[in-house]
Amino acid sequence: MRAVRLPVVTAAATVAALTALTACTTKSGAESGDHVIQVTASDDACKVSKKEFPAGHIELAIENKGSKVTEVYVLFPDDRIVAERENIGPGTKQRITAEVKAGDYRIACKPGMKGDGIRQEVKATGGTVAKRDPKLDRAVADYRRYAQEQADETLPRVKTFVEAIKAGDLEAAKKAYAISRLGWERTEPVAESFGDIDPKVDVRADGLEDGQKWTGWHRLEKALWADKKIGAEEKTLADQLLTDLEDWQKRVGTAEITPTSMANGAKELLDEVATGKVTGEEDRYAHTDLVDFKGNVEGAQKAYELLKPVAQKNDPALAQELDKQFAALEKLLDTYRTDKTSYDFVSYDKVGKDKRKELSDAVNALAEPLSKLAAAVVK
Structure with a gap:
């Protein structure tokens, strides 16, 4: 049964596709900066510190201030998953690091881990991706x-x-x-x-x-x-x-x-x-x-x-x-x-x-x- 998902994109969508993904629950990087997005989740809100950021590596610094277990997603406009973290308990913090190309995305919080969640439209602009080891x-x-x-x-x-x-x-x-x-x-x-x-x-x-x-x-x-x-x-x-x-x-x-x-x-x-x-x-x-x-x-x-x-x-x-x-x-x-x-x-x-x-x-x-x-x- 679904607990977590591995980002996959179709070949037809590679223009805006995910190029790399890492996810962790430990603190990494600075608390602020162009690539760090603060996400404050609650039982009835999903607040993001910025709605536009440079493409490349981004880091979501998530804090659950609600009373319910939540999950946070970065989504393509058609709801394909870029990155996610589930089972974020009340009063806890987690971090997700992703590498994305320029394009439109959505950040969604799902209090109670049910339904479509509370969503924010965001955009990644410019940026390049490092060459990959053969x-x-x-x-x-x-x-x-x-x-x-x-x-x-x-x-x-x-x-x-x-x-x-x-x-x-x-x-x-x-x-x-x-x-x-x-x-x-x-x-x-x-x-x-x-x-x-x-x-x-x-x-x-x-x-x-x-x-x-x-x-x-x-x-x-x-x-x-x-x-x-x-x-x-x-x-x-x-x-x-x-x-x-x-x-x-x-x-x-x-x-x-x-x-x-x-x-x-x-x-x-x-x-x-x-x-x-x-x-x-x-x-x-x-x-x-x-x-x-x-x-x-x-x-x-x-x-x-x-x-x-x-x-x-x-x-x-x-x-x-x-x-x-x-x-x-x-x-x-x-x-x-x-x-x-x-x-x-x-x-x-x-x-x-x-x-x-x-x-x-x-x-x-x-x-x-x-x-x-x-x-x-x-x-």
Whole structure:
């Protein structure tokens, strides 16, 4: 389910497209300057210190003065995401750094993390973008291929899942459910950046907007495990899931991905694990959270491995720490496999509180150095 998004733009929109993105929650840079935008969020307002700024690197210094958890976005006029930060608690401050080309944008605050948010129109003017290391161009090309491969591999698995539902075979559908999600989970930030697809295929009941019909994987998950039934509606929803994912598969090939968005996407995958998988909220009926968990970690590691040649040169200590923490988390996850040659894991409802904390600690130990990867690749 959507927690964070990796900025992706279509090839047709490259004139005003995002060229690089880094995001962090620690203080960086000066508190003021042409490129620093103060964003004050509250329950009923989203105030920005300036509505025009030079293109290139910008930094949003965000303070939540409201009583609700909020999220802040930099958006293109058509609502594609340039940069975002979610789960900004009341009374807390966070910072987002992005690199944008000249053009019109919107800064949006979403109190309660619901709806379209409170928006301010802003503009980036002039500015240039530094030349990219050719190694990073190769990393981007390889990652784009990886994202497409994951989408291509997902469709046959989803077809198996859908066919079982349409045949009314409850047990076969249950067996096909978790593996059908693996490619999506590996590239979740890329997939979720197509904002109209994610609400259709991967939303949970508590993530529905007012008036939104519940469709997708988790609606079918509830039918299979909680309701223990496959009716006419479920068969129709299965067909819709396949159609929506075919749409995603076609769009992945149009994506333009940057080195820093890859790096931040890797961190966002770990955040997704921390907020949905470790808690057991993601697959609350099927309890197949560890399969999703594994997919998220594999996707994060793939992005890191592609960026590693540059990151290792620029910050060898960081690369060493990331290697160590990825290995530790993978080793821990493997202890929950029931079959070392497949993606069969123990049911997550059988994982106790202490063990969940152990998993959470391992995720946090990796997420902290991973948050520094974007900065390392642009040194």
